[in-house]
Amino acid sequence: MPGLDRSELVSELSTRSAADIRTVDAVLNALAQVAIETIAEGVLLPGIGELKLSQSPEREIRIPTGQTVIQPGRPELAFEPDSWIRSVLLGNVSVVDSPREPVPPKSLPELRLNPYSDTERAEPSTATSKTKIGGAPDWIQLPEVPTCCGQQMYFYGQFDSSIGEPYDLVDAGMLYVFVCEHCSRPHASIQYY
Structure with a gap:
């Protein structure tokens, strides 16, 4: 749907999401504010892409007098589309043939890690730890699986701070x-015991 103005976009989003037009408009305004406030770190639009602000490099230019001057870099905006949207836009995938469905995140095999004492010989500690790489998270509270690029992120590992000083995170977590x-x-992310 090329050429949609803001009111047409709000109306289309309202229709497709069954959300009130005022709600859709408020969400778009909030999204614009968040983008402006966080553009230095990059703005991730889940399922759409990432908007980044960068600085072009300085360059030497020769002016008519024959002198060379340094032209400072300028701010530049770049948009990197989500991989699925890029495939659709480049014609590699049809939206009709390949509707976007959640893909389960990959899973790594579990590898438990044992904490070591502070001795020079690094003998294994007698403390028990839930520190590990892979497997599934051992949530202390409710699960909090983050999303990125429109999909759930995969669990890489966890670090248990309940083995004592100096590794405690606040109240052990x-x-x-x-x-x-x-x-x-x-x-x-951190959860506390």
Whole structure:
């Protein structure tokens, strides 16, 4: 649907999502505000792509007098479409032939890691730990699986801080690490015992 203006886009989104037009308009306004406030880190639009702000490199230019001057870099905006949308736009996949369905995140085999004491010989500690790579997260509270590129991120590992000082995170907790299978963006979150 090329050439949609804002009111047509809001109306189309309202129809497709069964959401009130005012709600859709408010969400678009909020999205624009978040994008402006966080553009320095990049703005991920799940299932659509990522908007980034970068600085073009400085370059030397020769002016009519024959002198060379340095032209400073300028801010540039770049948009990197989501892999599925890129495939559709390049004609590699048809939206009708390949509707977007959630793909389960990949799973790594579980590898338990044992903490070590602070001795020079690094003897195994007697403390028990839930630190591991792969497998499924051992949630302390409710599951919090993050999403990226329109899909759930896969669980990479967890680090248990309940083995004692100096590794405690505040009141002892678990640091969970996830990775996006599409763009390799990492995400970490903490839950406390």
